[in-house]
Amino acid sequence: MPLLAPGSPGTSPVRLRLPVRRSSTILLVFTILSFFMLVYASRRITNWSMMDGPNAPYRSEYSPMGVCPDGENCSHATQPNSVKQSETASSISSTSFTESTPPPAPPQPQDPLCEGFPNTSSVLLVMKTGASEAFARVPTQLMTNLRCLDDFLIFSDMEQDIAGFHIYDSLDKVLPEARSGNPDFDIYRRQQWCFIDQDSCNKLGDPAKEGWSLDKYKNIHIAEKTWAMRPNYDWYLFVDADTYVVWSNLMQWLSTMDPNKKLYLGSVALIGNFPFGHGGSGYIVSRAAMEEFVGKHPGVGNEFDVRARKECCGDYLFAVAMENKTGIKVQHMWPTINGEKPFTLPYGPSHWCHPIVTMHHLNSDEINSFFNFERKFLESHPPGTTILMRDIYEHFLAPNLLRIRADWDNLADNRFYLDLTRPGGRSYWDDWMVKRMKKDEELNEMEKNAHLSFEACENACRSVSEHECFTFRYQNGMCAFGNAFKIGKPVKRDDTKGSMMSGWLTERISEWIQKQGECKVKWPTPEYKD
Numbered sequence: 001m002p003l004l005a006p007g008s009p010g011t012s013p014v015r016l017r018l019p020v021r022r023s024s025t026i027l028l029v030f031t032i033l034s035f036f037m038l039v040y041a042s043r044r045i046t047n048w049s050m051m052d053g054p055n056a057p058y059r060s061e062y063s064p065m066g067v068c069p070d071g072e073n074c075s076h077a078t079q080p081n082s083v084k085q086s087e088t089a090s091s092i093s094s095t096s097f098t099e100s101t102p103p104p105a106p107p108q109p110q111d112p113l114c115e116g117f118p119n120t121s122s123v124l125l126v127m128k129t130g131a132s133e134a135f136a137r138v139p140t141q142l143m144t145n146l147r148c149l150d151d152f153l154i155f156s157d158m159e160q161d162i163a164g165f166h167i168y169d170s171l172d173k174v175l176p177e178a179r180s181g182n183p184d185f186d187i188y189r190r191q192q193w194c195f196i197d198q199d200s201c202n203k204l205g206d207p208a209k210e211g212w213s214l215d216k217y218k219n220i221h222i223a224e225k226t227w228a229m230r231p232n233y234d235w236y237l238f239v240d241a242d243t244y245v246v247w248s249n250l251m252q253w254l255s256t257m258d259p260n261k262k263l264y265l266g267s268v269a270l271i272g273n274f275p276f277g278h279g280g281s282g283y284i285v286s287r288a289a290m291e292e293f294v295g296k297h298p299g300v301g302n303e304f305d306v307r308a309r310k311e312c313c314g315d316y317l318f319a320v321a322m323e324n325k326t327g328i329k330v331q332h333m334w335p336t337i338n339g340e341k342p343f344t345l346p347y348g349p350s351h352w353c354h355p356i357v358t359m360h361h362l363n364s365d366e367i368n369s370f371f372n373f374e375r376k377f378l379e380s381h382p383p384g385t386t387i388l389m390r391d392i393y394e395h396f397l398a399p400n401l402l403r404i405r406a407d408w409d410n411l412a413d414n415r416f417y418l419d420l421t422r423p424g425g426r427s428y429w430d431d432w433m434v435k436r437m438k439k440d441e442e443l444n445e446m447e448k449n450a451h452l453s454f455e456a457c458e459n460a461c462r463s464v465s466e467h468e469c470f471t472f473r474y475q476n477g478m479c480a481f482g483n484a485f486k487i488g489k490p491v492k493r494d495d496t497k498g499s500m501m502s503g504w505l506t507e508r509i510s511e512w513i514q515k516q517g518e519c520k521v522k523w524p525t526p527e528y529k530d
Contacts, residue, residue: 111147111148113147113148113375114147114148115379116248116375116378116379116383117148117247117248118247118248118251118252119150119251120148120149120150120247120251121150121151122233122234122235122254122259123233123234123235123236123237123250123251123254124151124152124153124226124230124233124235124236124237125146125149125151125152125153125237125239125245126152126153126155126222126223126226126236126237126238126239127141127152127153127154127155127239127240127241127243128154128155128156128170128215128218128219128222128238128239128240128241128279129154129155129156129167129240129241130156130157130207130211130214130215131156131157131158131160131191131198132187132191132198132202132207132208132210132211133207133211133241134156134160134162134167134241135162135198136364137241137242137364138154138162138165138167138241139162139163139364140364140367140368141241141367142162142163142165143368144367144368144371145244145245145247145371148247149247151230153168153226153229153230154166154167154168154241155167155168155169155170155218155222155225156168156169156170157169157170157171157187157188157191157211157214157215157218158188158191158192158198159172168225170217170218170221170222170225171185171188171214171217171218171221173221173224173301173302174217174221174301174302174305175302175305175306177305177306178217178305178306178308178309182309183213184210184213184214184216184217184309185214186205186210187202187205187207187210187211187213187214188214190202190204190205215313215314216308216311216312216313216314216316216317217305217308217314218314219238219279219314219315219317219318220294220300220301220304220314220317220318220321221301222238223236223238223285223290223293223294223301223318224294224298224299224300224301226290226294227290227291227294227295231290231291231295232287233287234254234259234286234287235254235259235284235285235286235287236284236285236286236287236290237250237282237283237284238279238282238283238284238285239279239280239282239358240279240280240282240360242280242360242361242362242363242367243280243281243282243358243359243360243362244341244358244359244360244362244366244367244370244371245282245357245358246356246357246358246359246374246387248374248378248385248386248387249336249355249356249357249386249387250357252355252384252386252523253336253355253357253523254284256523256525257286257526258286258528259286259287259288260286260287260288261286261288261528261529262286262288262289262292262326262328262529263284263285263286263288263289263328263331263526263528264277264283264284264285264286264289264319264322264328264329264330264331265277265283265284265285265330265331265333265337265526266278266281266282266283266284266330266331266332266333266337267281267282267283267332267333267334267335267337267338267339268330268331268332268334269315269316271312271313271316274316274319274320275319275329275330275332276313276315276316276318276319276320276330277315277318277319277330277337278315278339278360279313279314279315279318280339280360280361281334281337281338281339281358281360282337282357282358282360283315283318283330283337284333284337289322289326289328292325292326292328293321293322293325293326293328296325297325300321300325303321304317304320304321331526331527333524333526335350335351335354335356335389336354336355336356336357336523336524337357337358338356338357338358338359338360339359339360339361340359340360340361341359341360341361341362341366342359342366342369342370342392342396342397343366343396343397343486343487343488343489344361344411344486344487344488344489345359345389345392345393345486346482346484346485346486347389347390347393347397347484347485347486348470348483348484348485348512349467349483349484350484351389351484352388352389352390352393352516352519353388353389353390353516353519353520353521353522354388354389354522355386355387355388355389355521355522355523356387356388356389356392373392373395373396374387377391377395386521388519388521390516390519396487397485397486397487400487401485401487401504401506401509402504402506403503403504403506404501404502404503405501405502405503406499406501407490407491407492407493407499407500408473408488408489408490408491408500408501408502409473409488409489409490409491409500409502410471410473410482410486410487410488410502410503410504411482411486411488411489412471412472412473412480412481412482412486412502413433413436413480413482414436414468414480414481414482414483414484415436415437415438415468415469415480415481415483416429416433416434416436416437416478416479416480416481417437417438417447417450417451417457417460417478417479417480417481418433418434418437418451418477418478418479419451419452419477419478422477429478433478433480444460444463444464445463446459446460446462446463447460447463447464450479451477451478451479453474454474454501454503456479457472457473457474457479457503458472458503460472460479460481461481461503461505462505462508464481466508466511466512467483468481468483469481469482469483469505470482470483470484470485470504470505470508470509470512471484471485471486471502471503471504471505472502472503472505473500473501473502473503474500474501474503475494475497475498475499475500475501476494476496476497476498485504485509488502
């Protein structure tokens with residue numbers, strides 16, 4: 001039977017309209033509910049806040065435009081080093097984010113390894129390395145102290161990137177006449193030519209020797225480039241990639257000095273009686289001195305490019321140029337600025353209650369070990385505690401101090417007792433060792449026999465005062481005393497000279513330490529000159 005339209009004869013209007021009315025009502029209700037659910041969901045999406053999630057504490061520091069509530073730019077909160085390294089902070093903070101340009105990811109929580117790390121915003125670390133060693137040294141620095149710094153620059157003899165951090169070429173502005181035909185630049189040219197890994201290409205030469213010859217051209221150019229890129233820091237700390245900086249100590253020390261004074265501070269070394277700041281130990285230059293040196297003398301690096309070929313070292317040339325242009329001379333801050341490391345520091349009268357800021361020749365293992373020690377030390381001591389050399393001794397040496405070690409060099413070298421009856425007599429031994437011998441009339445009976453055996457060497461050490469001998473070592477007719485205590489290093493057995501034996505007068509060392517009592521921190525103080 002065909003359906004009839006409503007109102008047609010023979011139909012029941014009520015029975016035909018009721019199902020339509022019910023379905024329409026249900027559809028209307030469903031449509032209204034769907035609309036409100038869609039609106040609610042869209043508002044949740046557009047109004048989502050980090051206050052709803054685990055990063056809630058950081059919302060006040062971050063917005064899609066990188067602006068803090070107090071009006072300051074906060075784009076640095078996400079990637080402090082990478083932004084500064086690539087110099088994109090201004091472009092990031094000025095970007096107008098649209099639907100096609102999502103805002104940056106929310107900032108990460110505070111790095112737990114940097115907890116308690118001091119505010120270093122007034123200091124710029126400037127690190128020098130070479131392409132032949134960069135991947136062996138720089139990554140560990142990036143994983144330890146550098147991860148906690150506000151800013152830093154790394155210079156090398158080739159432009160490259162390591163783990164997202166840019167390494168600048170320090171030599172790209174060296175004069176052509178200084179490079180042309182100069183074998184010092186053989187490794188530089190080879191590195192530019194090498195399009196595969198540098199290790200493979202370095203087998204064509206001697207990278208250690210070549211790198212040393214090239215290094216002397218870098219220091220002044222690095223200072224120039226640093227000032228051009230970062231001219232507004234109070235202090236500039238120049239170090240090598242195997243230098244460790246004790247930042248908690250450094251910031252305490254710098255707070256006692258004025259960056260508006262012309263200061264050039266380091267551990268002084270001499271070449272031809274000319275003093276300079278040893279580069280491996282690191283040297284500190286104040287803002288006033290940097291401005292006077294490279295700020296007011298653009299192109300000063302090129303003035304010394306040709307001369308560098310005849311000189312040995314870049315840190316020496318840096319001091320020559322600094323004095324030549326400004327009259328500023330390096331000031332000796334040893335042992336706070338130091339060229340040794342935990343196992344070679346000469347603990348004793350010259351290295352005990354002294355605060356330390358830098359150490360040199362640390363390999364990746366040692367940098368990591370000291371970083372872990374420093375973090376634990378600062379966590380277990382009140383804020384502002386200074387790390388002294390005594391503290392380093394207690395952690396690294398005291399647990400490992402034995403009376404005797406075989407096949408070991410404890411680096412005792414202050415006084416020598418040598419067997420002069422060997423063929424060749426005095427010429428059998430190195431001149432510097434002979435010069436450190438006592439005169440015959442000054443020897444006691446024990447000392448006269450010190451060269452005969454390890455036991456005789458130990459007895460001779462015990463026969464003199466603590467100021468002359470804390471440690472000793474013996475090898476085939478050579479006895480040496482140390483007036484400080486070091487651990488040193490293992491050595492291979494020499495088939496002609498036999499094993500080197502090292503000894504420590506542990507009782508004498510303990511007694512000396514007990515007599516020192518509590519340490520009072522005393523920072524080295526520079527002289528201020530106009």
